[in-house]
Amino acid sequence: MTTNPKDFKSDLKPIWCPGCGDFGVLAAAYRAFAELDLDPDRTVVVSGIGCSSRFPGFVTTYGYHGVHGRALPTAMGVKMANPELDVIAVGGDGDGFAIGGGHFPHAARRNVDITYIVMDNEIYGLTKGQVSPTSLHQQKSPSSPYGNMEQPLNTMATAIAADASFVARGASFRPKELTELVIAGMRNPGFSFIDAYSPCTAFNNRTQIWKDEVSQLDENHDPGDRAAAFAQALEDPMALGIFYKHERTTMAQHLQALKDNSEPTTPDALLDSYALDVKVAS
Numbered sequence: 001m002t003t004n005p006k007d008f009k010s011d012l013k014p015i016w017c018p019g020c021g022d023f024g025v026l027a028a029a030y031r032a033f034a035e036l037d038l039d040p041d042r043t044v045v046v047s048g049i050g051c052s053s054r055f056p057g058f059v060t061t062y063g064y065h066g067v068h069g070r071a072l073p074t075a076m077g078v079k080m081a082n083p084e085l086d087v088i089a090v091g092g093d094g095d096g097f098a099i100g101g102g103h104f105p106h107a108a109r110r111n112v113d114i115t116y117i118v119m120d121n122e123i124y125g126l127t128k129g130q131v132s133p134t135s136l137h138q139q140k141s142p143s144s145p146y147g148n149m150e151q152p153l154n155t156m157a158t159a160i161a162a163d164a165s166f167v168a169r170g171a172s173f174r175p176k177e178l179t180e181l182v183i184a185g186m187r188n189p190g191f192s193f194i195d196a197y198s199p200c201t202a203f204n205n206r207t208q209i210w211k212d213e214v215s216q217l218d219e220n221h222d223p224g225d226r227a228a229a230f231a232q233a234l235e236d237p238m239a240l241g242i243f244y245k246h247e248r249t250t251m252a253q254h255l256q257a258l259k260d261n262s263e264p265t266t267p268d269a270l271l272d273s274y275a276l277d278v279k280v281a282s
C-alpha cells in the first residue's frame, strides 16, 4: 500500500448527524481506496440525492452528485465512456431501490464494471424519515404513523435474481469487514453490489438491534453456488459477507469484442448495402 486513507479525505467536512453509519462507510471506502492504491485522478464516485449521496463531496476523487435515483445510469455511462476509470456508485436505499429501483436489475444484467455501495438505513433520511423500500413491515414513521403496510424488499435476493456478478452485505459498524468487501467488490470485474447497514440515528435508530442481529456468513457458504446464495438471501439476508460471486463478461468486454470483430465501414457503404441503385418499378 503506497497511498494513505487520509489522501482520499477532502477538505469538505461531512454534515451527517452524530452516530450516522455513513461515517463508517466513508471510512471503509477511504481505507479500501488506499489499499487498492487508487489514483484519485482516475477514480469517479457517483451518487444520487440523499444524506448518503453527499458522499462524493467528502473524497478527493472526481465526483458527481446527481439527480435522485440516477446514480447507476450515470456511473455506467462514465465507465462505458472511459473503461480505464475506477467507478463507484453510492447512495441510499430510497435512492437505489425506490426512485432508482428500475435501474438496478439492468445494471446487474449488463454487468458494467462498477461497484455500487448502498448505505441502507431502511428509511428516507434526508427528507426526515418516510419509509423506504427496505423499511420493515409495521414500521412507524411520519409517513406510516399506524405502521408500514408494505413488505421490505430483499435486496440480496433481488441482486442475486438479477445475476449481479458480486453481491455482499456489510455494515458500517464493522468497518474492517466492510473495507474488505469494498476491496473485493472493486477487484471483481463486473457489477458489484454491496448493501451496507448504515443506521440513521435521527429517524430509524436500529444501531443496537443491528449490532445484535447481524452475524457473519457461514464459512462453508459457497458464493459460487447461485441456488445456495439465493437460499441464504431468503433465509438470512442479514448475514454479513459475500453472498454471491459470478464472474462473467463485462459490458466493456462485449463492446471491445464488437469493435474488434466488425469490419470498418462508412455510412455510404451501409446505404449502398441496401442497393439504392436498384430501380423501383413505377
Ligand SMILES: Cc1ncc(C[n+]2csc(CCOP(=O)(O)OP(=O)(O)O)c2C)c(N)n1
Binding pocket: 049, 050, 051, 052, 053, 068, 091, 092, 093, 094, 095, 096, 099, 119, 121, 123, 124, 125, 126, 127, 132
Ligand atoms: C425527483 C425527486 N423526488 C424526490 C426527491 C426528494 N428526496 C430527496 S432525498 C430522498 C430520499 C432519501 O433517502 P435515501 O435515498 O434512502 O437516502 P438517505 O437520505 O437515507 O441517505 C427524497 C425522496 C428529490 N430530491 N427528487
